[in-house]
Amino acid sequence: MSTEAAIQNPATSTITSRSLREITKPVQDHLKTFRSFFKDEISSDVFLLDQIIRYLLRQKGKEIRPTLVFMTARMFGDINKRSYVAATMIELLHTATLIHDDVVDEADLRRDFLSINKLWKNKAGVLLGDFLLSKGLLVALDHKEYDLLHVLSDAVRKMSEGELRQLKTSKLFNMTEDRYYQIISEKTASLISACCRCGAIAATDNPDVVEKMGEIGLKVGIAFQIKDDLLDYGMDDVGKPRRNDIQERKITLPLIKALEHAGRSDSKHVVRLMKKRKKRSEDVDQIVKFVNDFGGLSGSREAMNRFASEALEELKKLPVKEGLEDFEELIQFIITRRK
Numbered sequence: 155m156s157t158e159a160a161i162q163n164p165a166t167s168t169i170t171s172r173s174l175r176e177i178t179k180p181v182q183d184h185l186k187t188f189r190s191f192f193k194d195e196i197s198s199d200v201f202l203l204d205q206i207i208r209y210l211l212r213q214k215g216k217e218i219r220p221t222l223v224f225m226t227a228r229m230f231g232d233i234n235k236r237s238y239v240a241a242t243m244i245e246l247l248h249t250a251t252l253i254h255d256d257v258v259d260e261a262d263l264r265r266d267f268l269s270i271n272k273l274w275k276n277k278a279g280v281l282l283g284d285f286l287l288s289k290g291l292l293v294a295l296d297h298k299e300y301d302l303l304h305v306l307s308d309a310v311r312k313m314s315e316g317e318l319r320q321l322k323t324s325k326l327f328n329m330t331e332d333r334y335y336q337i338i339s340e341k342t343a344s345l346i347s348a349c350c351r352c353g354a355i356a357a358t359d360n361p362d363v364v365e366k367m368g369e370i371g372l373k374v375g376i377a378f379q380i381k382d383d384l385l386d387y388g389m390d391d392v393g394k395p396r397r398n399d400i401q402e403r404k405i406t407l408p409l410i411k412a413l414e415h416a417g418r419s420d421s422k423h424v425v426r427l428m429k430k431r432k433k434r435s436e437d438v439d440q441i442v443k444f445v446n447d448f449g450g451l452s453g454s455r456e457a458m459n460r461f462a463s464e465a466l467e468e469l470k471k472l473p474v475k476e477g478l479e480d481f482e483e484l485i486q487f488i489i490t491r492r493k
Contacts, residue, residue, distance in 0.1 A: 172483060172487075174487055174491075177480060177483045177484055177487055178221050178225075178484070180225075180228065180477060180480055181221060181224040181225060181228065181233070184224045184233050184237070184238075185217060185220060185221065185224065187238065188220050188224075188238055188241050188242065188245075191238045191241075191242055192241075192242050192245055192246075193211060195242055195246070195293055196246070196286065196289055198285075202274075202278070203282070203285065206270060206274060206282055207282075209267075209273070210249070210270065210282075212267070213264060213265045213267050214265075217245075218378075218488070219241075219244050219248055219345065219346070219349045220241035220244065220245055220349075221484065222346065222349035222350055222353060222371070222374075222484070223237055223240050223241040223244060223349050223350075223352055223353040223356070224237055224241065224353065225353070225477055225480060225481050225484060226349070226350045226353025226354050226367055226371075226481070227353040227354070227356050227357040228357075228475075228476060228477040228480075229357075229472075229474045229475060229477045229478060229481060230354055230357045230358040230360070230363055230367075230472075230473070230474065230475055231357030231358050231475065232357060233356075233357070234356060234357070235297075236297075236299065236302070236355070236356035236357075237353065237356040237357070239293060239294070239297045239299050239302065239356075240299070240349075240352035240353065240355070240356050242290075242293055243290045243293050243294055243303075243352075244306065244345065244348060244349055246286045246287070246289050246290035246293065247286075247287065247290050247306055247309070247310060248345060249286055250282075250283040250284075250286035250287045250290070251283070251313060251345075252264065253269075253270050253271075253279050253282055253283040253286070254279070254280065254283040256269040256270065256271050256272075256279060257271045257280055257283070259402065270282060290306065291303070294306070301355050302352050302355060302356075305348050305351050305352055305355070306348055308344075308348075309344045309345050309347070312339075312340040312341075312344035313340060313344055313345060315340050316336075316337050316338070316339070316341035316342075316344070317341060319336065319337050319340065320337045320341065320404075323337070324403060324405065327405070327428075329405035329410065330410070331407070331411075331414075334405070334406065334407055334410055335376065338375075338376055338379040338380075339375070339376060341379070342375050342376075342378060342379040342382075343371070343372045343373075343375025343376045343378070343379060344372070344375070346374055346375030346378060347368045347372040347375055348368075348371070349371060350367040350370055350371030350374070351364055351365075351367055351368035351371060353367065354367040354368075360473075363472055363473070366468060366471075366472060367472075369468065370465045370468050370469055373462070373464050373465035373468070374461075374462065374465050374488065376461045377458045377459075377461040377462040377465070377485070377489050378488050378489075380407055380454055380457060380458040380461070381458055381488065381489050381491065383399065383406035383408055383454065384408060384454050384455065384458070385492075385493065386398060386408075387399075387400075387408045387442055387445050387446070387450065387451060388451075397442070400428070400433065400438050400441055400442070401433060401438070403428055403429065403431070405428070407450075407453075407454045407457065408445045408450035408451055408453075408454045409424075409428070409441075409445055409450060410450075411445075411448075411449060411450045411453035411454055411457075412424075412444055412447075412448035412449060412450030412453075413425075413448075414453075415448045415449050415453075416444065416448040420444065420448070423440075424440070424441055424444045427441050428441060458489055459489065462485050462486075462488075462489050465485060466485065469481065469482070
């Protein structure tokens with residue numbers, strides 16, 4: 155079965171049996187080098203800052219974003235120093251936004267660790283995020299990577315606009331499907347797009363490839379966020395979801411799709427439940443059942459698979475040197491992951 159067919163029919167796919175580590179084996183040595191590069195760039199002689207950074211480095215995630223940089227670079231040239239600079243800048247930016255998000259959301263956990271703001275209070279969290287953002291800028295300037303800096307600065311702007319757009323929309327409770335796509339394109343997909351664009355910039359001088367990889371990354375990023383939103387409403391495929399979106403009153407695609415198909419009475423009832431600041435477990439269960447009963451999950455999966463398939467179709471038109479199948483399998487992993 156081809157990767158594209160597997161995306162259209164994930165239930166029958168055999169490709170997803172490979173772990174993320176197996177899929178990323180061709181760039182594992184580069185990821186190892188990147189970790190050292192990243193660690194050196196964020197070191198500090200300020201005692202408190204050094205303490206927090208040491209704790210931060212223990213919270214290793216899936217490293218999807220630096221992986222996208224290296225896999226893109228490999229497809230169109232060689233992984234080189236520019237690739238490491240790009241991956242480091244992106245990871246600094248991504249980590250800073252996560253820390254700031256935790257402060258804004260008053261989150262207690264991040265990747266099963268106590269959050270920075272929980273341990274060191276909000277002020278330390280905000281300052282650490284600012285420190286990481288400034289380091290991202292300095293990495294670009296120190297290595298005279300102005301093209302990369304422009305791409306990442308644009309991503310920061312879009313991410314900030316997306317956060318503010320979501321904040322206003324959620325307060326008014328007037329989320330539509332078009333607004334949802336605009337928000338996730340800015341909040342999440344813009345950084346995934348930047349990963350692919352920067353990976354291409356580091357490896358090729360072909361502006362068409364750079365532009366097209368940015369567009370492909372945007373579609374991958376949209377699929378990535380839809381998958382995240384699906385996980386929050388999952389019934390039995392991800393263990394026990396935290397239901398963060400529901401508790402935080404975030405209107406995401408599964409709920410939007412369900413509201414499209416439900417009757418007026420059911421819709422009004424579930425919207426009332428979503429508006430409650432303090433939800434009982436029974437309220438959450440009713441919302442999840444509503445989304446499942448009225449096609450919210452199936453409709454969202456269909457949209458996610460469509461964006462992933464479009465990304466693959468565009469990718470196959472490009473002059474890829476090597477690693478096409480690995481990149482395809484990474485996309486498949488993104489939309490079939492369990493957490």
